[in-house]
Amino acid sequence: MATSNISDNSSSESDVPEVVIQRLPLYVRVLSHFSSAGNDVISSEQLGNRLQVTPAQIRKDLSYFGRFGKQGRGYDVAMLEGQLRSILGLDRTWNAAVVGMGRLGRAVVSYPGFAPEGFKIVAAFDTSAAIVDQTISKLTVRSISRLTETVKSLDIKIGIVTVPIDHAQEVIDALVNAGIKSILNYAPLSPQVPEGVTVRGIDPVLSLQSMTYYIR
Amino acid sequence: MATSNISDNSSSESDVPEVVIQRLPLYVRVLSHFSSAGNDVISSEQLGNRLQVTPAQIRKDLSYFGRFGKQGRGYDVAMLEGQLRSILGLDRTWNAAVVGMGRLGRAVVSYPGFAPEGFKIVAAFDTSAAIVDQTISKLTVRSISRLTETVKSLDIKIGIVTVPIDHAQEVIDALVNAGIKSILNYAPLSPQVPEGVTVRGIDPVLSLQSMTYYIR
C-alpha cells in the first residue's frame, strides 16, 4: 500500500500487470483535462510529461489493450479516454456502501468527489443504536445486520470501511460475506481477505511515515 | 498509490529501493500491535502472515539496514520496532501545515490519527479573507502569504495540501519555495515538483477507479 497499501487477491488475472491497471486512471484524468483544454490529439510524450512517466511506458501500457494511436500523430484524446474508461469499467455507475458513520464516515459520504466519477454512495451502516435511523447527507443509516440484504437489493458492488481499527476486520469479513469484491479501507490495518477480493487502503499516516525517511 | 500515486524526486538515494521504504511502516504497525498483545518475539513468517508478504521479503527488506534477528528464534519485537522507527525517522515529532481550510482541510486538522504517530499539525492556511483569522480545531487560520515565514518560525517540515484542484499546483509550488520537502497531497492531480521533494497522494477516487477493472 503506497502509499501503497494495496492488496489484490484476484485469482486468474488476464495478465496485465497490476501496476499498469493502477496507472490507467491517471491517464484518464490527464486526458480529460486535456480535452477540457480544447486539445483533441495528444502524444505519449505530452501525456508522459504531465505524469512524470516515460513515453515508452505509456505506449507499452496501452499496448496491453490494443492499438489506439496513429503513427506520426498521436492519440485522439476523446477516443483514448473513452477506451480507457471502458477498459476500467468506468463507463457505468457503481453503487457503494459506507460502513461506519463516525467522523470519518460522515466526511466520506459528504465528499463531493465520488459522484461525478460515477461512484454513488447509496447506503450507510453503523452498529450504534444512537446513529441507526438518523439521516446523514440524505442517507438513512442502517443497522449493520441489514448489510447482506441491502447489498443485494441496492446492487452495491463497493464497500467503504470507515470504522475504528478494532472493528475493521470483522466489517470487512461481513462485506466479503455479503458478496462485495472491492473494498476501500480507511482503517489503519492490512486486512485479510480471500482471493478474488481487492482492497485498497487510504492511509495518510502510512504515507507520512515513509516520507520522513527522506528528510530525517 | 499505490494506492499508488506517488512521486519521489529524491536525488541521491542511498540505494534502498523505494518499495522497501514503503513497507517499513507496515512492519512497524504490526510490531506495535504484536507487542500490545504481549508477544516479545516474532518471526519473519508471523510478520509476513499479518501482511500477506513472504517471510523472505521481510528478511531481505530488513537486511538493507542491518541484522536484527536471532537465528532459530526470530526478532525481538520491541527492539525491531525501535530500530525501524529510528530508520524511518519516527523517533521524533514532525510539524506539519495544512493548506486549504475547506471541508477537506477541516476534516484533516480534526483527524485524531496524526498526533499519536508524532505528526503535529501546527498551522493552517487559506486564501479566503472570510476564513483567515478564524479558529478551527485550536488553529488560527493564517493567510497563505505568511507561509514561508511560518514554515521557518514553527519548524514545519511537512505540507498537507487540501485545496481545490485548480489551486493545488500553485500551493505546492509555494510549499516547495518555502523549503518543504515532504508533501501529502489530497488534490486529485499529479503535481510537478523538483528533485528532492517527495509527494504522496491521497486519492480515493483513483483507488476506486483501478478496482473496478477487476469487477467490471
Add this chain to the structure above:
DNA sequence: GTTTGTGAAGGATTTCACAGCA
C-alpha cells in the same frame, strides 16, 4: 518529419534455497 507499437535488452524486485548460528 513525426510518433506509434513492440521485440529485445536492461534493470529492479521477489523468491529460492541453504549455510550458518542459536
Add this chain to the structure above:
DNA sequence: TGCTGTGAAATCCTTCACAAAC
C-alpha cells in the same frame, strides 16, 4: 531443531531502439 541472512535464480517491470505507418 528453528529461523535468520544472503548470494543466486527467477520473475517482473521499464526502457531502448527501430521498423512501420501516417
